[in-house]
Amino acid sequence: MRSARVDRLAMDAPDDVSAIAALFASGEVAPEQVIAILGKTEGNGCVNDFTRGFATQSLRLLLGAHLAPERVDAVSMVMSGGTEGGLSPHWLVLSETQAPESSAEAPAASGPSLAFASVATRPLSPSEIGRPAQAALVRDGVYAAMAKAAIAAEDDVHFVQIKCPLLTSDRIAAVAGDVATQETLKSMGLSRAASALGVAEALGEAPPATQAQIGTDWTLWSSRASASAGVELMCCEIVVMGMSSAWTGPLAIAHAVMRDAIDAPAVQQLLQTIAPEVPPQEASTRVEGVLVKAEASPEGTIRGLRHTMLQDSDLASTRHARALVGGVLAGVIGRTDLFVSGGAEHQGPPGGGPVA
Amino acid sequence: MRSARVDRLAMDAPDDVSAIAALFASGEVAPEQVIAILGKTEGNGCVNDFTRGFATQSLRLLLGAHLAPERVDAVSMVMSGGTEGGLSPHWLVLSETQAPESSAEAPAASGPSLAFASVATRPLSPSEIGRPAQAALVRDGVYAAMAKAAIAAEDDVHFVQIKCPLLTSDRIAAVAGDVATQETLKSMGLSRAASALGVAEALGEAPPATQAQIGTDWTLWSSRASASAGVELMCCEIVVMGMSSAWTGPLAIAHAVMRDAIDAPAVQQLLQTIAPEVPPQEASTRVEGVLVKAEASPEGTIRGLRHTMLQDSDLASTRHARALVGGVLAGVIGRTDLFVSGGAEHQGPPGGGPVA
Amino acid sequence: MRSARVDRLAMDAPDDVSAIAALFASGEVAPEQVIAILGKTEGNGCVNDFTRGFATQSLRLLLGAHLAPERVDAVSMVMSGGTEGGLSPHWLVLSETQAPESSAEAPAASGPSLAFASVATRPLSPSEIGRPAQAALVRDGVYAAMAKAAIAAEDDVHFVQIKCPLLTSDRIAAVAGDVATQETLKSMGLSRAASALGVAEALGEAPPATQAQIGTDWTLWSSRASASAGVELMCCEIVVMGMSSAWTGPLAIAHAVMRDAIDAPAVQQLLQTIAPEVPPQEASTRVEGVLVKAEASPEGTIRGLRHTMLQDSDLASTRHARALVGGVLAGVIGRTDLFVSGGAEHQGPPGGGPVA
């Protein structure tokens, strides 16, 4: 039977892949078993964050030493920049292994287990970024990845991580300005927004998005989408994670929605639900990975109190938001290598976000 | 009997004193009852943060409309810049009122209550900033403020907030370079350090500091000091808060030490200790004010995981640290108007800090 | 006869008005003679730049000690934040004095001289900011100021400095979202744009602007407009400067247009034209004040070479642009107390700007 493995590994710099190299050298994970690698890198997470591209180039060099080029291309690499506050740069390596045959001594685990798969859409035209065409491509990609992962139902999907492209001056010029926005920073938000609405549609959380709704109608959102935009790709890379009876092993995944940026109880409850036998102070040793989205609440307040994230011209609001949500979660879970990704347009309610 | 009152009021901008003006207009607090005003303002909290001075000037204008100039000078105004993450700019107005005579219907409360008083040291010479002379001045100031507040013992002191000066190019030149450091940003840290060690000495937590220890020997620290440096003053303003039997009323204060930046359990325990009858989810409605210090752990890690606060040349580590600790506390307490002050040299253990 | 005086004075901090106080104390300028005070302050020049408000409050306190409140209100105070690169914070005090009667020894100067006057429009509704209504108000204000300054013809106007309001979350909410943009930083640009097009219309440089043109159609621009947006006012303050035969004295004003951000020759030529007898190396001692607008060229290049101002999420493009243009001008003129103001929408050609 298929079995999921997750390795969370420290990173000393965006090009430090030594921990992954050591994992391969140890023989515990073979390069060909890797499905996806998520990286939380230490750039600003905005337009000119080259730590994502640097990390990706470094991963490709490492994998290229083991795998054929087309197999390297098949590994989904989702880099998310920004380790504000106390967040710790790290890799999450998702691998698919083969569970040993069950025997009298080691009977097959019963019940479903963590399952995942990744797909990449075709490259987008700059004109499609942040528009319904992108949402439709992502929707179809979610279905394709579910099939690949043998996740049977929409409700069994607990997280969809999407890496999507953004606009640059060159790309805008390449389509003669026929784009959703002329502003490069804004294009990151619209691209994330379109991706999230594609997930929402796939999972039955929202109807197909119209142009006017993308990045505007915050009543539409997915409880399981997490999108992150980067300059280094033109397609959308989609990693679907969920529970499947076709997989076995000790790992499980669940999700919750933080209703605002400081909703620690939602996370405490999630831990309680998924593993009621683990006392809170042991969470840090039992949680294999945390994926969460963060954003500044667009109305400028948190529980009625003004925040300054949207007025700060020195520091992008996404940087503020990652620091804040990283702090809230680190307080609950007791560790800082959390995959907190900024910009949660249509990913959870306004000011809140999904956590898995 | 003396009685303490704390008003936590929102601020729309550093010069927005309208909520305090309204408090005076309501008759609930008279301007002459005000002992100290703490302000969390939305600047960068570093050298060129003029929001502190702007807030102070605005407060002085407001108070000057009600009080004689020397009485305005007697009000301690401690502005702390930086509302990173989700922190909300706000004022904490500390007033001393007179408790009504006890009667059959309203018997006098038994036991000690919150008490506070403020003093200002003489102006420092730029040569004294960050040196033992500053620590000694602060130590004497703590004793003077305890006497003023009728706080009987060192153990009854739960928080000492100090506002202290920093060096600028002009000030360094004025003493011909005879200063603890030539670097203005670094002088903020040394000034906070000397202040904290003065408190530690006063409260019996550490011996008198030598020059070599200030800003260096992190084994010396106070569990109750909070120092904040600003360009707008040359003296040290000291507000001592504690419990006193000479005061009455419903308010109490207690303190704890966060051993690192994500030590949420220390805060949960403190809430439990001071008010065991209040369920956690009601903390946000019962806590009248939160005072806490934050800093990036100097060794570059939190519980063994690397943070990037000290390597980030775009964003000062104090800004990262306030965002992080603000998130941890907001998750526990459920609100964001927390007085999180950056730069915790000798204020709690390295990477941690006192909370009251 | 009327006579113009310009005092350029250093500022040690946004609230340092000591040099102006000294000017008054010296008797050389009386407070009632002050028409306008421009201040280049050391904030970030963006939404959360409180140095402008702090400087204005400090100026009002100083003037209020000499003048009646309504007379203080009549002094135009135009603060522009941002001293990136080597720019030096300074005040430009514009006063109207009375020229001494001409005599045999001191005959009246012949020909026109520097003249100026200021007006303020009525407060704008947040809904008017960045829209044609603002442009129309500014246009009428320019005519009113020309009349006040006895500047006879549009061609005699050489600079129009406008301070205009921006949108904040509160202001957007106050008009239920009926605004030109929901984004506060963007509102600064639209407000400057509408102001500039109002000047362009007044001076016959462009037809009345339509909504669609404001902030979009860069073929429309004024060669003499300089607009700066700030949170501290809701009206537009307009200072018109030009040449008038009704004024006398040694000062003159002229303007040129930098066709791009590095167009030093335009400035060299302007100096040559206005004072052909002054050798270049003496410019720094003869120029009494320099007013200029700067912006990142919207197409992302300067003379065909890519710049990174619009991709830098750590540093606003207006900050880059002020530093750049400040460097170009400091190289030509030999001093750094230049009033370089960022954001040159419709103020000079795209990427360039007017200089006076």
Place this chain on the structure above:
Amino acid sequence: MRSARVDRLAMDAPDDVSAIAALFASGEVAPEQVIAILGKTEGNGCVNDFTRGFATQSLRLLLGAHLAPERVDAVSMVMSGGTEGGLSPHWLVLSETQAPESSAEAPAASGPSLAFASVATRPLSPSEIGRPAQAALVRDGVYAAMAKAAIAAEDDVHFVQIKCPLLTSDRIAAVAGDVATQETLKSMGLSRAASALGVAEALGEAPPATQAQIGTDWTLWSSRASASAGVELMCCEIVVMGMSSAWTGPLAIAHAVMRDAIDAPAVQQLLQTIAPEVPPQEASTRVEGVLVKAEASPEGTIRGLRHTMLQDSDLASTRHARALVGGVLAGVIGRTDLFVSGGAEHQGPPGGGPVA
């Protein structure tokens, strides 16, 4: 005879080596002819600037496709981060070609021509960074590179570009804290300082530096050193450029010293001296490359006027300084692809810097 070639090529991102690939593909330059590649990349130029490492890795990948690994190692790659203001990211590829035999139609050029060579020192221990040991290594490296380039005399050297290492938390820990400074950002300055004093010693401009002088005694400086620190190497890479009779061709190099950051006349004079027949407005078409150092004047003023570079906690002074000097030079030369490198400790007089 040996002949120098310089190609200045645009870069769309730190990993965009396409223009160099095209140069190789064109056959005009062979990969084995490349001596050094300088890159001006668009990071912040400070501790966490990964654009330098990303560019270097990308260059190595490109060269590695053409050359053996040890030959790739022999190419000096000097990346300098920071394109503030209007600076344009670009590569400077220095190659050594063979001049064609002279003939009747094309007689050998007479007189000396541009010559260059590069060497790398051994790796430094973290304990050596910013100390006399580093200066001595650089001094010896300069002599070695002069010999390699056949530059006969110290006076024929016009620029020495050094890339040197910096301290990180890990490196400090590796030598148990026996380092010149505990502060990573400060270590960049000390490393540049030690390198520059090594050049000054080699060129007879200053005696061997003592520990106390490095980063302190600004009366010691080289008129031809340019040092840049980066996290991606532990040795010092040294490129010496000068004039040599052993080389032929149309290129020449000369240097001048800007006495402060706005010393445009020094650059105008240099252009005039090296090519008196070229009118100023043609400089942009005749200058093949500009190398210059920039820094904030340590006393806080430029020609007596205060600058704010050293008080700005949002923006490192090196970023301000590059923007400023880039503006000054772009005004003179008329283009923005200038190799302006920040941090000019002992490289030119305080606040000024060498330009070649």
